[in-house]
Structures are given as C-alpha cells and as structure tokens.
Amino acid sequence: MQRVGAFAAMIAEAMGCPPEYCEILYKAAQMHDIGKIGIHESVLRKSGPLTSDEWRLMREHPRIGASILAGSEAPVLQLAAEVSMAHHEHFSGAGYPQGLVGELIPLSGRIVALADFFDTLSIDRCYRKAHHDAQILEMIRERRGQQFDPRVVDAFFSIVDRLFQAREAINAAEEVADMTE
Template sequence: MNILIVDDDRTNLFIMGAIVRRLDDAEPIAMENPLDAMEWLRGNEPDLILLDQMMPDMDGMDLLRHIRDDARLDNVPVVMITANTAVDIRVRALDEGCSDFLTKPIVVPEVQARLRNLLALRQSRALLRDRAALLADEVERVTAALQRQGEELVNRLSRASEYRDPETGAHIERMALYSRLVAEAAGCGGAYAQELMKAAPMHDIGKIGIPDMILLKPGRLTSEELTVMRQHATIGHRILANSDIPLLRLAAEIALSHHEKFDGSGYPNGLAGSAIPLSGRIVAVADVFDALTSTRPYKRSWTLEEARGYMVEQRGRHFDPALLDAFLSRWDEVCAIHHENADELPVLCPTEH
C-alpha cells in the first residue's frame, strides 16, 4: 500500500519513510514540496497521506483542503503531523476532513499503531466498495435477464394471439411503431416510448377468449356479439395483470384501456380524459389509425388521407387532442411506417361493410 509523506524537512521524511517500511506491505512516497505533492495527486491515489502542518508555499491545512476537494481522494485517510497542540488547529483540521493527528516529537510505536489501524480501515473500505460494485453489477445483470424474459414472454404471447386473431402480424408491428412514435412526439421520453412499443402488441391478447364464431365473423357483429367481443379488453387485462414483470403490467394497462375514448364513450369502463392511462390513450391513436388503413374481410382499407381526416374529426372525442396532434406532427414518419411494414398477403374483399 502506498503512503504519501509530505514534509519540507528531509530528516523527518527519512524517519517517517523508515517507519512506513517497517509496516507490512507498505511503501513510502516522500515529497518535500507540497506543490509537487499536489501535482502528483492529480494522477495518483495513495492509500494514506501524512502531512506536515507547517510548510512553505502551501501549509498542510491548504493541501488537506485541496485533497478533500478531489472526489477521487475523498476516502483516503489523511494524518496531520504537527507540533502545535492548540485545540483550534485540530478542530479546523477535522472540519477539513483530517482523519487523525500525530504530535511532534513522534513516538514510533504510536505512529506504527495508528498507521496500521488507518491502513486496515482503508482496506476494509476498499473491500466494501468492490463488493458494492460487484453487487451492483449482479443486480444489473439479473435485471437485464428479467427484462429479456419479459420481452420474450410478450413476444410469444403476441405470436400466440396472431393464430386466433384475423389481424396480421404486420398490423401488430405497425401499431407498435406508431405507439412509440406518438410517445416520442409527445415528449414522453425514449425509455417509456421503447417500453410502450414492446408492450403495445399485447393490446388485443384478450381475443383468445372470444369464440371463433364472433372473432372470425366476416360481416358486422350484432349488438349481442359486439358485447361479447368487447369483453376482450377485460380478458386481456386478467391475463396480464398483477405480474412482477413491469413490461407485462404495462401491457395489462394497455389491454384494459386502449378502447376507452377521450369523451368517455368508450369501453370497458367509460373513462374520460386524463382518467384514461396515458398508454391507453397513445395506443388508441396507433391502433385505430392502422385498423382504418388496413384491409379486413369485412372492410376495404382507407387511404392515409381518409384515415387522417376521420381522426381529425374525432379529435377530443375518441382521441386525446394533444396526442393526436403529436401523431400528426410526424406525418412523414407515419407514412413511412405504413409503407415499409405493409401486409405481405393482403386480404382482398369486394364488399365494404
């Protein structure tokens, strides 16, 4: 362990150096000039520092202050060596971060005992710091693994829902990208926008609980069938809710709320305005836009401009005005997502319902 000794008296440097060498695994670094010591400390971190109080150019108190101003050296023990026994000097030094004092003339056994104790404290702190770093790395690794597991589970559930839902995988991809775009344009932050994109594909997972005769019906649904179909929002929420995985909790929120409307006329709970979770309000914009511009067995696809016009009409009714404005402010990107993620095998239908 390196011990920096700063003293303008060469005799004192020699004596202190000899004492340090008698300690186990300790090496002295002796400097007569405190300015040289300060320069050396800019690129080095000793395990212990011994400072003479009275020195030319810069006294020990000033050097101590510079040492404590350097965050790298914050935990390095500093011992002040002084012939001054005045209490006020000691109090000032303690206030500046001094760890201990040695009074001249020094007593060798006392110096050795104090230095051993401080070096042991230094080693203990270093071990704790290393252990804390290892624990932090482990927590980060486990958290990342859980995140990957959550994302894989979401992807697999989304893939499973595609086998029952007549909507294509391209629809899920597009609406997820639209959701991220709206979140970013609305200033929600990149991390939230990314999580929303991952969770959005689960919005209709509850359709796995809807009977085929209703889910796959090619024409319009009766009012009774529509009531059953609308249960997919609560079914999806029950499938995903109360998970320990944050991504699934977000997906549960989306599943339950993405059919709510800003004016309170949506389902399943008739929420209005900001009572609708932000995730649900965002996904509502993305999902409806893509549904309008996609071909289904019961409808033709609308042009992008037709869909835009309809959604503007529904501003403040179906859609949160601020989020719809954010969506439309990135219109060029919306069009790019639509064209770059087109359905591979579009379903053709001669009849519009």
C-alpha cells in the same frame, strides 16, 4: 401488432415521453388485443355486422386481456395490462370497458387507441377494405377531443409522414417474410 407498437412508440416520442417509456410501450402495445384469444373465432372473423350479443362479447376483450397480463412483476407486462384495459376508452367518456374520461384514461391507452385506429383503418379486414389515407386522416381529425386525446392527435399529425413511412416499411418486411415461408 408490430405496426401498432411502432406507431405508439413514435407518437409517445413525439409527445416528449422518455426513450425508456417509448421502448416499453413499443412492446406493450403489441399485446393490446391479446384478450381476443377469449373471443370465439366466429365473432372475430365474421364478415358482416355483429349482433348486439356479439358486440357484448367483443367488448369484453380488454378485460380478458388485462386479466391475462395482470400480476406480473415485469414492467412491459404491467404496461401491456394497462394498455389492454384502456385502448378502447374514448377521451369523451363514451368508450369501454370502464367509460373513463379524459386524462383518467392512462396515457398508454390514449396513445394506443389512436395507433390502433390508424392501423386498423389502413389494412384490409374480412368485413371491409382498407380506407384511403386522406380519409383516415380526416376521421382522426373529426374524432380529436371526442374519441382521441387532442394532445395525442396533435403529436400524431406532427409526425404523420414518418408514420406512413414506418407503415410501408413494416408492411414490406412482412411481405418478404411471407414470401420466405
């Protein structure tokens, strides 16, 4: 979660967003998948492909998360609710849960979508190994203008070396924390 927050804040900063927004986005982005608390563990940890029914369940986690976070007066929780609902929308309109298109998708969701994609492909999962960096970057390039906002992709590539450094630093810190437990 910390990686997604860091990546999102760094991308937002590269896009020229105000520092206050970047700081709140850093915290809010870490809650993007909070709705997965409403998805059964057997679906979340499944090692093989999901069935169509399991996908229907999984695709509800943005709504679940947004409903958990909704109604707060705290700006970070308001933004987190927005992020939760929007982080699986695609710039082309092919995403979910609302099928929003282009700039109708909140900027926070467009940024976190790419930050989450980068993070997800960078780490081993129960159903697949991490992708190589070159492959991840190619996948992002291929999805520019389709899954991802071109401006967000351009900002990502303008700081890609810093993103790799941040990923390695956070991973190293997590390893030290794991060893001390």
